[in-house]
Amino acid sequence: MAALMLRWSCLGKRWVLACIDGGSRHGRGAAIGLTSRRKRGQSSVAQQPLIAVQKSRKGEHEWAAVVGLEIHAQISSNSKLFSGSQVHFAAPPNSLVSFFDASLPGTLPVLNRRCVEAAVMTGLALNCRINKKSLFDRKHYFYADLPAGYQITQQRLPIAVNGSLAYSVSVGKKPSQVSTRTVRIKQIQLEQDSGKSLHDEPRSQTLIDLNRAGVGLLEVVLEPDMSCGEEAASAVRELQLILQALGTSQANMAEGQLRVDANISVHHPGEPLGVRTEVKNLNSARFLAKAIDFEIKRQIHELENGRKILNETRSFDDKLGCTMPMRDKEGKQDYRFMPEPNLPPLLLYDTASLPPGADPQQVINIDWIRERLPELPGKTREKLIQQYGMLPEHSFTLLNEVGLLEFFQNVIKETRAEPKKVTSWVLNIFLGFLKQQNLAVNESPVTPSALAELLNLLDRKAISSSAARQVMDMKRGNPRAINKLIGLVRKATLSRADPTVIKEILERKLSS
């Protein structure tokens, strides 16, 4: 049983079936075919998206998994949430620490306006209600990288509530089958990041770096409306794109600017929700999906073997591909929340409620921010589809790959080729080439101009489609492709050109 592979299809209104069947994918999607979007405001039971896992061979009854996420996004800001210290990734340890960050007695928090604006922007982009009054609280726990012994957060009354995030997952066999889902956003709260503990095992000591201590975070709480790793990963990816489009967070998971905790439970449909576990500190979308799917499988396995699920915090070991209990999080924490007495309530205004004669430096106008929101990924995709007749899934790929949209747009600008052709070349040939070479878009040896020129030649029928592909192959580092090109040139020149000269010219051109 432990070796069982679990594949998930995450479609459907709420009854989505997948199978634990030793690895095959039968029944995927077909069992239901309910692909309509889940909507808010359905009955409370219906709010729970379920994935029913049928043990088809044994005929045991179904399992449903429920996944909620807590996402911490580091706010892109020059200074920290409550102090003037700068924010930089990978600065020398303890070089960005103010007296407040080190919790020197007598220091007080002063709220960073930029962080509040970032929270409002994010809240608006995620369709939240912005609370015109929000409060700060202290959450207490002793940890070496939490110098004050408490974190300032927004527990009682966060800055934004009741939003939603639409994201897409591919369904069915073809990647072209994209289904849009919505996850409700419970709240967005402003809070401080902690420092970092660096464990020096050989010397059995812990070193503390407070550079990160006090950096502003947006905690985005997603309701348990997801039911598998892929859904969660897709939702996080969409959030990441939104944050990046807004500029409110760089949201780079590898650099820890976006950290995800997942709450996972399984139950039988129609029965109360199961005991949940929390898998902490997931720092890539792939691990997030893997960890959630592993955890669902583990919980089902435990329950089917008559064991209980403990309400515990677990971590994901990416090498072993499994989750395990976190030792230092054992036992129930009582965070002893208390209002932060040094910060008055955070008041926001809209144009209607703005006090007359208010100093614009002292007040934040929600309407003003709303009017200046940049274009969000959803809108960008819509425009791509309309403007270039692109398929929806292509618009997703263009946005999902960092820098690909910009590359695409630069090629479009410089070529007369049909947008559809450009799309196809960029997404199939160019992206395939990058993937094969394991390169990011900005590391590509092929510039947008080069590709544009190639497509122009193709468009003028100066070269054939196959010749164009050969050029790309050359670029891919296939030296034999040049011989084919030489052949094509000789053919075009009616064999009057010298092959050696052709080779020289081609090599020069291709390496440019």
Add this chain to the structure above:
Amino acid sequence: MLGRTLREVSTALKQGHITPTELCQKCLSLIKKTKFLNAYITVSEEVALKQAEESEKRYKKGHSLGDLDGIPVAVKDNFSTSSIETTCASNMLKGYVPPYNATVVQKLLDKGAVLMGKTNLDEFAMGSGSTDGVFGPVKNPWSYSKQYREKRKQKAHGENEDSNWLITGGSSGGSAAAVAAFTCFAALGSDTGGSTRNPAAHCGVVGFKPSYGLVSRHGLIPLVNSMDVPGILTRCVDDAAIVLGMLAGHDPKDSTTIQDPVKPFTLPTSADVNKLCIGIPKEYLAPELSSEVRSFWSKAANLFESEGAKVIEVSLPHTSYSIVCYHVLCTSEVASNMARFDGLEYGHRCDINVSTEAMYAATRREGFNDVVRGRILSGNFFLLKENYENYFIKAQKVRRLIANDFVNVFNSGVDVLLTPTTLSEAVPYLEFIKEDNRTRSAQDDIFTQAVNMAGLPAVSVPVALSNQGLPIGLQFIGRAFCDQQLLKIAKWFEKQVQFPVIQLQELMDDCSSDFEIEKLSSVSLKQ
């Protein structure tokens, strides 16, 4: 010169009758003579002399920075002072040298004040006697006054005088004693439940608690953030107004300070009280109130009435809940505020290093006294999820009721409230320590604490000496941010009562033969 008021000595400096260095040296010398009072934890002699020298240069050039330039001041040892040890009278912070100045300290220095040192207190300002600090109790200068000694001689013969010294009250007892013993002209205290007003009353000085939000708390090591305010201790009301003028106003480093610009706090030389309405809260007529204090309180009310003011009895019905409510809110914030003292970034760290948790536990056990630990434990209890609603939330609601009591009274047309500051005059140390800190704090703060819950300004003004020859103070409570009006009334009252000056001649003669202080007995509060 030392016995004069801040304003008088400021005039003397301006007129060149004395130089800042001379003045500073006189104070330093007196600090040494009165070392046994234990008023100071740290005497910053070098810094003070340097500051005095700089002040002197300014005076010579005619570039004085104003009324505070060259004036010796002292600061309670729970205000952060850059490069001067700041201990909070706790093992936890012994040896801790802050890298920055509290805003109020910086403001004093910017105005040319000369910092004589850091004054003693109860550990982390938790107490009402200035007896519970790691550096030992503060002795009330009045224990050694001619006035008190003469009374005692009449009563009890042969008693061991040295063991019968009196407490200063607290927790800003060091600051009160420093001002009362003429070692400085003004001192900063802090006031969370009465910690400035209580020792002021016991030491016969003026103790002023400004409105919450008028004066920055940045750099004040907190007891209860939502009630703490820097307090001002001076020898007369006018001096308190001068210092308040220097300290008040918005501080970008303290988000709870008021944004509006502050007007200067100048008090008129003569005031008219006949249009005033003075409220006498009936709940403050506590059974524990000494008959002497009670009698001075009623005389004071009569005084206002005789000058044409309207004096009415008012009710603050939730007063009796104040102590319990304060206990919950105070200990909860203490539990939170003290969490940072874990031995990692600063302060005491124990030798145990088997685990981080063991290190925390031992550090905190060694660093904090019983009072602090007790409050941390209570506070954490109240903040537990299962108790939060029943204790913390309820206490917050009661706090609102208490604050509303004041609002209602002031809305009914009352200008200021007149109350006692303390139940009685200062008691001997041996008497005081018969009760534990918690009991004492609960008893001693009853007239002062509710003011902190409501964030109002209040001032204790010395009124007269008791039968024992000890000072008694009365308290005026004003409307929020009507600090100036409050001080104006206090000043008028001060002028009427002519509180006698402490006579320390005998003490000075006793403990020092080379002490040359001007005739203290001739110094009076008269302008």
